[in-house]
Amino acid sequence: MTLAKIPTKIHELFIEHGLVIKVEKGCQLFQEGERAEDIFLIQSGIIQLSKETENGKELTLRICSTNGMIGEGSPFCNLHYHVATAKALEHTTLLALQYRSFELLLTEHPALMLDYLNWLQIENMKNQSRLRDLMLHGKKGALFSTLIRLANTYGEMREDGAIFINFALTNTEIANLCATSREMINRMLNDLKKHNIISFDKSYITILDFHYLKDEINCENCPISICRID
Structure with missing residues (x-):
């Protein structure tokens, strides 16, 4: 992806x-x-x-x-x-x-200037969409949108439709991405695992039900170029 x-x-x-x-x-x-x-x-x-x-x-x-x-x-x-x-x-x-x-x-090189401005606008739209999710959907929205962005950036699609996020992150690092506490992230991740929405092995997460995460935050289906973590 x-x-x-x-x-x-x-x-x-x-x-x-x-x-x-x-x-x-x-x-x-x-x-x-x-x-x-x-x-x-x-x-x-x-x-x-x-x-x-x-x-x-x-x-x-x-x-x-x-x-x-x-x-x-x-x-x-x-x-x-x-x-x-x-x-x-x-x-x-x-x-x-x-x-x-x-x-x-x-x-x-004016053509390069336009390319740069277009790229910079996409970066601004990334920041705006992430801020929107943090403000509108609280801690759950912050986590779910972060998982979606990680999948869009580092995800590898498996044959069964699951998405393996090929990027190791500790719960503390995920909490830092979501502007919340590690304890809150621990509880939410365990709850998602309990309901078979995700699985995790050490520091690697696999999303089993990508559509659930999108539906829960009323995902607007932004282009993948915007819905990213980088």
Whole structure:
């Protein structure tokens, strides 16, 4: 269920002009509040973007993998600091472009500028749809929509119609994606397992009844390009 995440021509800009950066598992690429100077394209690996609340709770905003772009909010604006913390969940290789260089390259190629703006609008729609689910359907909606987004991003369809989410997540990490507590996630996941909606083996979840999750939150059947976790 994976999709290309950025236009091919913009990907080529990073290949031609980007600087290779490697980040070890568990290390930070940048921290919330730090000065922002570069925009990044993930060549391999996985980067988690998160924010920390005043009481120290972590909220995961995105989990980005190969061909994902991060730090994309600052070009063409006066935002010169990172609004989230980026941490490698596994050994990750990225290409970095300075914001000023990226801006100049897009300005010189109007067709690429339109591609970038179109891609950025899709990213905004992702954020809006996730916020809508959190606000309208509470904790249950947050979990169900997160499972749907994980399936659309990392899901592998099985012959029996089940969807295996090929991405390991602890209950704490799922709670951070849902802006709720681990105890609440534990109860809801166990209840879904009891009713044969999902199964789980260690940190891997298989969705047995995908339509149930969608029906429970009145899913609007957004395009998969929008209903994603990356």
